[in-house]
Amino acid sequence: MSQEQTEQFFRKLSFIRLFESHLLEQFSWGKLSGTTHTCIGQEANAVGITASMGRGDVVFSNHRCHGHYLAFTDDAFGLLAEIMGREEGVCRGWGGSQHLCRDGFYSNGIQGGIVANAVGAALAEKHAETGAVTTVFLGDGTLGEGLVYESMNLAALWSLPVLFVIEHNGYAQSTPTRLQLAGELEARPRAFGIPTLSLASNDADAVHAAVAPLFEQIRAGEGPRCFVSHTYRLGPHSKGDDHRDPAEIEARRTFDPIRLYRTKLPETRATEIEQANQNRLAEIVNRLAESEGS
Amino acid sequence: MFEVILPQLEVNSERALLVTWMVEKGERIKKGQVLAHWETAKSVHELAAPHAGYFFPRVEEGDEADFLSVIAVISETDAEPAPPKAPEAKPNREAAGNFTKKAAALAAQNGLSAADFDKTGIITERDVQSRLRQSALPDLPKTSSLDNLKLPDGLTRVLVITGGIGAMHLIAILRKDPRLDLVGCLDDDPALQDHRLFGVPVLGPLSLLETFWREGRFDQAIIGATAVVATRQKLWDRCKALGIPMANAIDPSAVLGAGVVLGEGNIIGAQVHIGMATRLGDNNFIAAKCNIDHHNQWGSHILTGPGVMSSSFVSVADRVRFGTGIFIEPLVTIGAGAVISSGALLLGPVPADHLVKVRVSTETVHLKKEG
Amino acid sequence: MKPQERLLVHHINRALTRIMGEDERVLMIGEDLLDPYGGAFKVTKGLSTQFPQRVHTTPISEAAIVGVATGAALRGMRPVCEIMFGDFLGLAFDQILNHATKYPLMYAQEVGCPITIRTPMGGRRGYGPTHSQSLEKFFVGIPGLEVTALHRFQPVEAFYRRAILQRDQPSLIIENKIMYGQEPLDTVARYGDFQVRRHGQDVVDAELSLTDFAHEEVTLITYGGMTDHCLEAARRLLLDEEIASNVLVLGRLSPVQLEATAAACARTGRVLIAEEGTGAWGIGSEWAAQLTDALWGKLKAPIQRVACTAPVLPNSRALEEQVLPSTDTIIQAVQTLMSRT
Structure with a gap:
């Protein structure tokens, strides 16, 4: 990893965390409409995986999509405006937190359906011979949806350029994995003959190192791949709905992806980047405040 | 004789195309021998002979046949069996020249057939009425x-x-x-x-x-x-x-419009009005104060009471008997031998040999209470 | 042309062949599509031979069929899904409701999702409770979905071309399965004793009359598979009872566009709507509500509806005939219409 890339990773990781924390705060003050699902604790996947993507690649994401969106598009203004229900939002206030679309990024709040859509997108890219990889993010909770398996079956049958990313954060909303998932998680994609790589790390560099070869294999026409990330959601499912044992969460803070990554930079540089992120967010918040009611 | 039925070769179709017969007409065939190739939307099927015997087709190559229909017969002898009787013709509406029921009755009454109509579809009562209206004008007599x-x-x-x-x-x-x-x-x-x-x-x-x-x-x-x-x-x-010629007796107070055509032997009472282009047959008795408006077609041997008011384009067949004070709407048709009671208001057709009754609710009561 | 190639199924097949030949973005996705089988009703026969790269036969995965098509459509393809029986469309309901139609709407930008879903509906073949239904009423309420019903008077190629190539939003095409084996009447000006008029382009409403399009007393409105029953009812009503009617066969079920229909109904003031599916919350419910609004003051009797009378379609052909709307039930409903004031 070059120093430049490390700084870039940290800039993204730190910004996503800042953005999501801001949302939770704004939510408390009643500034956001509806609900929101933050990805606090899972930022390493967003940053580590999107780092392998290039122009023309496609992303399908789910209800917990802010990190993926920010890492892929860097459009913080459009996202915040959207979540605040503003006309300047990326979907002009119609889509909101869970329904974003920009430059090949699509998200939807319905569980499982996007997996089929991602496979279809991969089919289109294959027909058009663009060389693009379509990545679909799903969680362990979504593995309860049958369409996930119909979609994996088709992707494997048709050898489509699609990467399934399963962010296994241990909970389906409030239900722990042991109450909602039988058998072995990785055995599912493997049953369809999809090569599956499993990683238990919140280190964005490790995620990137693991996933980059998968992108290469997919781009080489080897068919679909699956990446399973064993991670942890440090924040609530949405807001004020966390009934997990605080001790369990606290124990996981050791593996906080931001805290882990911060140590890779000199303290002063890390602080500079954090300050720059805060300035950036403040500027966006101000712009939105200024244009409000105008 | 054994009838060969085309089996249901496929569930999603209703018929098949005969590609070719594999045997000749009159040929002696064995049971199980391939008789034909049938094509459905799905594929081509061979059809084996269900019986031994002499083969006679009922379907031509290139034709389609419905599943479960008879496509050939296998006979015990080489003599060609008689072709099947054509199914008995069902009573066919088209046979009546595509008239509606009402139109058919009205047309028959006026001696019209489908050939009198310049129309390809179904002939309705309205069409017949319209035809009668048209025919009334060009046929006007040249003399009064x-x-x-x-x-x-x-x-x-x-x-x-x-x-x-x-x-x-x-x-x-x-x-x-x-x-x-x-x-x-x-x-x-x-x-x-x-x-x-x-x-x-x-x-x-x-x-x-x-x-x-x-x-x-x-x-x-x-x-x-x-x-x-x-x-x-x-x-x-x-x-x-x-062969006796019969006279018409027309009260001088009667008014006859242009183009009225009378037959013979009619009695036309006082203050009767007969509208233009109306035709009256023979031997009718039209009592006083009747109005037979324009373009009526009345037959013969009709008797009326006074004050029968017939509007335009009314048709009255032979031997109809009217009471007194009757109103008839335009285009109404009255069949032969009908009897119309006094006070009737005729809005629609009266079939032949029918009686039109009138329910009278008139009641006469004493004006002074008893005692 | 062989006699069999005259049928509607072959016309659809030829239309799809031409459309696929013209535009490389068109994909066929569905179950059992490959030759020699060519789809359960043979609509796609020959396509996989002619366009082997673009005809995708799938596992039995209706949700995935529509879901994959949706994703491909988002990325610029123009997929056509075949759902083998309309009854199976329930399996793909969420994909239609929350994905294919939602993307263009909820992203509030120029995101197209041009998928076409074709599916056969309807009974009278003895296929029983789960292969005979007319379920379109469950889909016409989905915003952003155009639902059209093929009928015999509809020019076939224009109909499919519009859905597949000319629209950017999802389309659901209902093909009544009885029609596959009938001959199209897409260009005729007369059908038996009926005169045929067509309204609209590409998706056509047909108006038929035995008389003159002026003096009818009743308007029968229908779509798809009930067409022949309505026409026979109109014929018998005129021949036997001198009741003249015009029959409107609508091509578009949703979004509802009834301006021309309302104008035709205004002439008669008596309206009957016939549909093959169950009646409650049916196609006719919405049509009747909108027509009542448009025709207020001009209706001579409440709008009558005729629909399937049983909650489930029996397998027995005899029982099925009893519960599906027939010529007789339409005639009876018209008699009711005529007797009410």
């Missing part, structure tokens, strides 16, 4: 109704047949016509013999009719009986059997 009266040079000698009240009515009209010479009346009623009705003598019983005609004692006759349709028609038939 007055010209149509049979008026030889000099006076016409008229014999009145029967001499009851109807005859008096008739004579009262005929006397107003200066061109007529009323020869006398014939009536079987002994009480009337040797009497005069308004100065016209009763000459004797009806049996004298033939003799008087043979002897040339009158030029025309007219029937005075106005109560019973059957009587009036019987007398008419008797006259016509002798």
Whole structure:
């Protein structure tokens, strides 16, 4: 990893965390409409995986999509405006937190359906011979949806350029994995003959190192791949709905992806980047405040 | 003889195409031998002979057959079996020239057939009515109704047949016509013999009719009986059997419109109005104050009471009997032999030999309470 | 042309062949599509031979069929899904409701999702409770979905071309399965004793009359598979009872566009709507509500509806005939219409 890339990773990781924390705060003050699902604790996947993507690649994401969106598009203004229900939002206030679309990024709040859509997108890219990889993010909770398996079956049958990313954060909303998932998680994609790589790390560099070869294999026409990330959601499912044992969460803070990554930079540089992120967010918040009611 | 049925070769189709027969007509075949190749949307199927025998096809190559229909027969002999009887023709609406039921009745009444209509689809009652309207105009006679009266040079000698009240009515009209010479009346009623009705003598019983005609004692006759349709028609038939021309008796106060066509032997009462282009047959009795409006088609031997108001384009068939004070809407048709009670309001057609009853709710009550 | 190639199924097949030949973005996705089978009703027969790269036969995965098509459509393809029986469309309901139609709407930008879903509906083949239904009423309420019903008077190629190539939003095409084996009447000006008029382009409403399009007393409105029953009812009503009617066969079920229909109904003031599916919350419910609004003051009797009378379609052909709307039930409903004031 070059120093430049490390700084870039940290800039993204730190910004996503800042953005999501801001949302939770704004939510408390009643500034956001509806609900929101933050990805606090899972930022390493967003940053580590999107780092392998290039122009023309496609992303399908789910209800917990802010990190993926920010890492892929860097459009913080459009996202915040959207979540605040503003006309300047990326979907002009119609889509909101869970329904974003920009430059090949699509998200939807319905569980499982996007997996089929991602496979279809991969089919289109294959027909058009663009060389693009379509990545679909799903969680362990979504593995309860049958369409996930119909979609994996088709992707494997048709050898489509699609990467399934399963962010296994241990909970389906409030239900722990042991109450909602039988058998072995990785055995599912493997049953369809999809090569599956499993990683238990919140280190964005490790995620990137693991996933980059998968992108290469997919781009080489080897068919679909699956990446399973064993991670942890440090924040609530949405807001004020966390009934997990605080001790369990606290124990996981050791593996906080931001805290882990911060140590890779000199303290002063890390602080500079954090300050720059805060300035950036403040500027966006101000712009939105200024244009409000105008 | 064994009938070969085309099996249901495929569940999502209803018929198949015969690609080729694999055997010749009249050929002796074995059971299980391939008879034909059938094509469905799905694929080509071989059809094996279900029986041994002599083969006779019922379907041509290149034709389609419905599943479960007979496509060939296998006979015990090499003589070709008789072709199947054509299914009995079901009663077919098209056979009636595609008339609706009502249109068919109206057309028949007016002697129209499908050929009279310049139309490809179904002929409706409205079409027939429209056709009748059209036909009324171009067929207008070139002469007026007055010209149509049979008026030889000099006076016409008229014999009145029967001499009851109807005859008096008739004579009262005929006397107003200066061109007529009323020869006398014939009536079987002994009480009337040797009497005069308004100065016209009763000459004797009806049996004298033939003799008087043979002897040339009158030029025309007219029937005075106005109560019973059957009587009036019987007398008419008797006259016509002798070839007697019949006179029309038209009260001078009657108004006949342009193009009215009258037959013979009609009695038209006082203040009757007959509208333009109306046609009246023979031997009708139209009582006073009747209105037969324009473009009516009335048949023969029709009797009316006074005040029958028929609107335009009404058709009345033969031998219809009207009561008094009847209103008939335009385009109504009345079938032969119908009887219409007094006070009726006819909005729709009356079939032949039907009686139109009128429910009367009139009640007469005493104006002063008793005691 | 072989006699069999005259049928509607072959016309659809030829239309799809031409459309696929013209535009490389068109994909066929569905179950059992490959030759020699060529789809359960043979609509796609020959396509996989002619366009082997673009005809995708799938596992029995209706949700995935529509879901994959949706994703491909988002990325610029113009997929056509075949759902083998309309009854199976329930399996793909969420994909239609929350994905294919939602993307263009909820992203509030120029995101197209041009998928076409074709599916056969309807009974009278004895296929029983789960292969005979007319379920379109469950889909016409989905915003952003155009639902059209093929009928015999509809020019076939224009109909499919519009959905597949000319629209950017999802389309659901209902093909009544009885029609596959009938001959199209897409260009005729007369059908038997009926005169045929067509309204609209590409998706056509047909108006038929035995008389003159002026003096009818009743308007029968229907779509798809009930067409022949309505026409026969109109014929018998005229022949036997001198009741003249015009029959409107609508091509578009949703979004509802009834302006021309309302104008035709205004002439008669008596309206009957016939549909093959169950009646409650049916196609006719919405049509009747909108027509009542448009025709208020001009209706001579309440709008009558005729629909399937049983909650489930029996397998027995005899029982099925009893519960599906027939010529007789339409005639009876018209008699009711005529007797009410």
